[in-house]
Amino acid sequence: MKIAKAGVFFSNAFSCNSSTIKSLPCILSAQLDYDPEKNIASILSSHGFHTAMIHSNPMVHSFYPGFKETLDLKSNQLRVSKKWKKALRDNLPPQLISKMKEIRAKMQEEDKYLPYSRSDETFLFSKRWMSEQTQDYFLWLHLMEPHIPYYPKETSLGISKLEMRGLNDKIIESVHGNTELTFEEVETAKTLYKEDINEMDHEIGQFIIDFNHEEDLLIITSDHGEEFGEHGQFSHHQDKIIPELVHIPLIFYGKDVKHGVIRDEYVSTLSIAPTILEALGLNQYKEIGKSIWNELTN
Numbered sequence: 001m002k003i004a005k006a007g008v009f010f011s012n013a014f015s016c017n018s019s020t021i022k023s024l025p026c027i028l029s030a031q032l033d034y035d036p037e038k039n040i041a042s043i044l045s046s047h048g049f050h051t052a053m054i055h056s057n058p059m060v061h062s063f064y065p066g067f068k069e070t071l072d073l074k075s076n077q078l079r080v081s082k083k084w085k086k087a088l089r090d091n092l093p094p095q096l097i098s099k100m101k102e103i104r105a106k107m108q109e110e111d112k113y114l115p116y117s118r119s120d121e122t123f124l125f126s127k128r129w130m131s132e133q134t135q136d137y138f139l140w141l142h143l144m145e146p147h148i149p150y151y152p153k154e155t156s157l158g159i160s161k162l163e164m165r166g167l168n169d170k171i172i173e174s175v176h177g178n179t180e181l182t183f184e185e186v187e188t189a190k191t192l193y194k195e196d197i198n199e200m201d202h203e204i205g206q207f208i209i210d211f212n213h214e215e216d217l218l219i220i221t222s223d224h225g226e227e228f229g230e231h232g233q234f235s236h237h238q239d240k241i242i243p244e245l246v247h248i249p250l251i252f253y254g255k256d257v258k259h260g261v262i263r264d265e266y267v268s269t270l271s272i273a274p275t276i277l278e279a280l281g282l283n284q285y286k287e288i289g290k291s292i293w294n295e296l297t298n
Helices: 002-006 020-029 040-045 058-063 082-091 094-107 119-131 161-175 183-209 269-279 293-297
Strands: 008-010 050-055 069-072 137-141 217-221 250-254 260-262
Touching: 002 183, 002 250, 020 040, 020 058, 020 269, 040 050, 040 137, 040 269, 050 058, 050 119, 119 137, 119 183, 161 183, 217 269, 250 269, 269 293
Parallel strands: 008 260, 050 069, 050 137
Antiparallel strands: 008 250, 217 250
16 A cells, blocks of 8 residues: 555554454544544534544444434345344354345345445545535545455456355355355455455545645544454454454654554554644543654654
8 A cells, every 4th residue: 555655654553453343433532432522523523523434334323323414325224234134143043044045145135245335435425525625624434455355356266256255255154153164265355355455445546646745634544454354353252352353554644744564663543632632732531542643743
């Protein structure tokens, strides 16, 4: 990713947890427990910023307080809740669950299978939203690739979309202990994951072309990683503090930010909100987490 070289890339950055619900409070309010009043959006709203989030993940709905505008691109469509999925798994044999998923995979076509919006669609909407703003704004743009299901538009593996859907469904069932993956299936999943990353990386690059780096600050990070059996499981099931799940990218790019890679310093996503505030001169909020603005500009 060229932007990692154009800005500051922290190679030793870590998330607070391996789940979205528990890691986002660190990013948004610089603490382990979510506090809407210390949410970066709440603070910036009080200083005249228009604050918004654009996403397609139902897991972030609980973080709406503090944002003036919230735009869900897909996840508000009719879906089976996690509660019902758990009830089905608790009461139906694994063989029947697998058969139901096989039928669903055959019935669903292409991107209708995806529970989230792809990054190209999300960026297209976001660019349009940004072009319509007439005041300073803070935008949280939540991308879903690379995230299970691993379902790139194109793959070098020569497998069909149906085969991809079947493999992803098997991975999800393996998370719940209902089946096991072969070595070949794990390697296929890793390749699809990497191809998802490459497609998202391309879309970020297209977005950066129009980004005003002289006036705006862009931060790229993640709430968690993915596991491929390194510690006995797949995806990011349960709270597991392991490198594969909590070692995440962290890049700052834009106004006043120097160029370089910081390898020696360990940083946490707890530093993101206070760094934004200090960059805007809102130093009265220094007690919320630790800012790393000096490392970015000196």
